[in-house]
Amino acid sequence: MTRHAPHALAAALALAFAAPAYAQSAEPVEPGKLQTITVTAERRTENIKDVPSAVFTLSGEKLDVINSSGQDVRMLSGRVPSLNIESSFGRAFPRFYIRGYGNTDFRSNASQPVSLVYDDIVQENPILKGFPVFDLAAVEVLAGPQGSLFGRNTPAGVVKFDSVRPSKKQDGYVSASFGTYGTTNVEGAMNLPLGGAWAARVSAQSQHRDDWVTNTFPNAVSPKLEGYDDRAIRLQALYAPAQDFQALFNLHGRALQGSARLFRANVIEKGTNRLVAGFDPERITTDGKNHQELESAGGSMRLRIGLGGGLTLHSITGYESVNAYSRGDIDGGFGAAFLPSGGGPGLIPFPSETAGGIHGHRQISQELRLESASSGGIAWQAGLYYFDEKYSIDSFDYNSLGGGVQTGLTTSTQGNKAWAAFGSVNFALSKDLSLRTGLRYTRDKKDFSTVAVQGTVNTTAGLTASTNDGKLSWDASGTYALSPSLNAYARVATGFRGSSIQAASAFGPMTQAGPETITSYEAGLKGDLLDKRARLSVGVFRYDVKNQQLTAVGGNANVTSLISAAKTVGQGVEFNLDAYVTPQLLVTVGGSVNDTTIKDPSLSLPKCAQCTMTDPPVAVGAATFYSINGNSLPQAPKYTMNLTARYGMPMGPGAELFVFTDWVYRSKVNFFLYESVEFIGPSLLEGGVRVGYNWGNGKYEAALFGRNITNQVRAVGGVDFNNLVGFINDPRTWGAQFKMTF
Template identity: 25%
Template sequence: MTHALGSGKSRLWLASAAGALAIGLTSAASAQEVQAAAADEAVEGGIGEIVVTAQKRDQSVQDVGITMSVLSSEALANGGVTSVTDITGMVPNVQANYGAGQVAFNVRGIGTNEFSANLDSPIAVNLDEVYLSKTFMTGLLLFDVDRVEVLKGPQGTLFGRNATGGTVNFFSRRPQAEFGAGANVSYDNYRTVRSEAYVTGPLGGDFSARLSGLYVNQDKGYYRNLTLDRREGEEKKWALRGQVAWDNGVTNALLTVNAGRQWGTLQPYEGVGIFTPESLADGAPVLCAPYAAGNATAGDPGCVRGTDGLYPGDDDPYTSNNGRLHTVKNKSLGTTLRIEHDLGESTLTSLTSYQHFRRMQHEVSDGSPLETLDVDYYNRINQFTQEVRLTSSGERTWNYVVGAYYEHDDYRNGDYLTVGYGAAPGYYSPFTQKVDALALFFHNDVALTDTLGLTAGVRYSREKVSFDGGTYAGIGRTGSPIRPSTIVATLAEANESRTDDAATFKVGIEWKPVINSASVDKLMLFANASTGFRSGSYNGEFVGSPEALTSLAPEKITAYEAGWKSILFGRSLLFNASIYHYKFTDGFINVDSTTSPIPITINAANISTYGVEFDLQWQPVEQLNFGMGGGWLQSKIDSDISTGGASLKGNRTVQSPRWTYNAQATFTQPLGNDLELALTGDANYRSAQYFETTNSPNSLEPGYWLVNARLALKGPDDRWSVGFFAKNLTKTTYRTYVNDLAAFGFLLNIHGAPRTYGVSASFKL
């Protein structure tokens, strides 16, 4: 099956963008691939510049006309960031959906809560410019990080694939020409040892190297399993990254090899009952009153699960009742070669990468001590990417990037949903999905005057997605990965492919007026319009009929944004703000199916989004730094889609709180003898949000605050430090994942981490 991405409109947009390109309508406003080099050169007595490479060249973040957040390694350390989901508390209008070992970001109401691992997220994740296509590939990358950049809005011109709602970019530290080494280690109240270390330096000649690693061993999980009488949810993993760099002044190359493993137990589900015990015993289940009212808890004996007629028995979110543990055996291996050659007027860059990730997990899907519903996940991705681009050198009147991109994904799925631990027929979904994606892109900007700049970019993409396999009814359990002993029926099967074309563009304008005022150091006003798409795919997970095995056309988005960036009062205050509007069509959305045990994904959603954001940094005195950001968001479904007999029109999109807010403050006090005491605190708030597109009352999470703090004693030139930290200082209880499975007779919750506190130490040579 072949679909063209809005063929008529695409050609119109392509012609418009090409016309803009032909007359050079471009400016340094399009931060499509913001690789912020998060700069450290502070301006004495004021806020330092942050340098980004938005158009593949160095620019101040205040000169790039797009909303973005740049989190330096120092900001990540002060905020106690230890997982990719932690960064959401530092950036407004960004959420993360964590469930079954997958992390899917949601930016400004655009995100995903799909169950199937073969469906790529509309928020792209990149590590050192390498795109990671699957949501389960992020668990082993957050170490030896130089910075994290969050770009909002479509980033298709330079970033390309699946950047419909934005990108989250991670950048690791690189080898240094001088010897250096360092480490940090922490220990908390759940007996978690978390350590990082690195060594870097010259190898001789034009070569240098860096070796860094991460080791995490949590001996006491957050959860008490009452059935098995043990702790559960221990985080255990290691990762290594080796880099060798070569630079002769004209050509430089960087070879990176990374590997990692994750094992132990995952967070279990809290399986909450939804039926009255009497009605379930009579064979005619009736919803219990607390569930119908949207306030069902695990401690109400009047609400039992439909699978076993039991209830967990308490309201402690950190107890579980699984008869088996949620286990994980993930591993990753990859290599990337980056080559840059200086041609004088331009730079030629080649980026070649191969990434492998294998996910093996077991979950008790109903949170029950009985062997009713379990899922064994097996997902494997082999991904090859190649990008070649030519970038103009320096800062000129006309700047450009032109290039080509290719990606090949070889994905294998082998998930098995068992009933009675294989005693009754379950759902087995073995299939392969392959992707061949090719893109050509051109992006340029021109300074029309000293204060006015225009920008335009266009990208043409062509992708072929093939699917081979399906879902089968099977009994028994055998092998590794786990699969049925016997196949008893074919439920849905397909061997087909689809090819999609997409033309995406961005046009924008920047104005940097010269203001003769002691209060205004720098000011920029910007506005832009852009489009993006999310790749087509197949809904092939646990489908119970051929009709449920759907072919999905690409999602499409048109976005408009305007705002300003300013530095004020002798560089003591930075204040940025923006307003935006998105129109999203053909969105992937989950609806109930009478033949499938889980909701199926279809192409049906039109979504509209409006919002406002601001970012403020203030340095009133040298010893005090204060920052905060906030956002208001209105994101709703416009399509008249029905699921479970109810229309979704007008419903809020998942994980889209109307209000988000974050604040951070750091105060340093010299103590003499080159010692320094540093106190850091941060807080973030998000208002009520839904975790289901049905907006069911039980999927509504009320608003909550999270507060963290850190106190550290630092030695001369930050060569060492010792400190104390606390996360979730106020012991807030909140959910990070909700799956309202009324058809199965239970509600699944995963809760965020409880209060943790401990000590940390670091040193560097």
């Protein structure tokens, strides 16, 4: 496969959609009663109310509804308390935040403090974290730190995806939706009959959207934009010849072709955070090329071996690889101020067209975990973990004024090896009180180097670096049963993220940030209420991060660099309530308050390029900088809310007419570390509606839907480069969906 053309997998993925696909049917639930939720937040299956930490889940109809319009993993943002997901790369490179704690770094070797674990395999590289969401048993969001039982970079928490497993039951589903802008979302799954001790399942998804944005620049190299074709497949095989042995094999792949994120020049009105008057989301004027392509593939083998004496050995072996290339016009417009003809729209001081890519990537991971059965009120786990990743990152520069010719290429190579030893113990001290504690030692090593293949690079801080970090993390928690259906819990935990290195560029030197650590405290209540007609989870928390790795982006200096904050603090409250108001009306509501603060009087940054600074100025030599001490963390909304409501009306035996609505709100956010009038994203409220009819005892369903039905258009991110560049949220879509289960 060439570095820029990941097409080989596309044909194989297309074949997956040539035949119908199927899925598991939901188990029956007593009308007006909530089904018990079981989770694997602590690597064992248990009732969610017995887990002594904040855990929130999404599954079933909720996932189906928010996925109906062909959105990517960012659709999960705000759907549970304290979860935010955003991207400056569109579908290819999501950035996760829990309780305001995340990482805005956009470079391909950026590490994140929120770990994505897909079918027990850590997806470490941020581009891997965009793998599509389909045929899932559940999504679990675990607030951090989760440093004892999970393998990589979990100080902020874990987002955990679990696919529906194969079974010998002949069932499946196929779902197809069609909507505005030529949007299609086709997915399905089917269990395959293999006989004997084998079971298999094939799952696939294909998403498409037409190019719906017109580039009005004369003879534009990219005349139509914002479309995509995104296809993914998952093949699983389960071998279970005996009760004490099980092997689950998983192969998966993805192929994405489409537009990179559209950067829009001077889209924010100076002196405000509003979009400029007359802004049309379906128009852009840019002289650069826009293109994005991605191909990923991976596999895993998960073994469960009964050793006798109540002991079970788990072996989890994983392999992942990804190649990607994304090119866009960073100045967001055309021309330049120094040309006789000028440029636009608005001020374009100088043009910038760049691309980023990753090639030669491979990630290998191995975990061995020994688990005991509960005996005498004690249960324990212990294990070893190994991680090995290598890849190269390409940074390209192009001359928009010279026909898009390539003018620069810098290639950086990173190798990362880590190992860990861990263990945890659960103690049932009485029928009402249980305690848990865990311990993990991690060793993390990185080797990094940069080569200027074309053009120049800043060598002030050298072009090679190595890190070698070790840290002991621990947690201690307890659960007390206030009643058979209501538990109180408390937890103290620590976490760790290894050092990071970012490449030198033509504008700035290589930068490094040392390891960061977190100590977190939380307490809360969880339980079923009103004879299982309602379920409540509420908690309070505080965390302190030392030496948090932060990314200072752009500004007048046009340099992106890693810095460390001596301390950052987060505190707040979260709640989630599910309730049957009547046997036909189910309402869920969740929310969070997250108050984050950077506490480091020594940290100051240069002025942004064109915006209005609100931070206090400080003198740094002969220059004026601006203090970020006291600012909130970027992309950390203080308030979030989510709500769903479903009303079902029986229409005869096995038939139902239903209405479903869902809403998600977040308050304003800082796009960057500094505070400015223009780069504070305004609050955002998006709603959806779905009206449908199901029959045949749920076997068939037809529905009409709308996403972002109030058509709110907001800047959700910016580029602090040389003007007021921003990018916006997804447009309103209407559509229809049909689903059939077997």
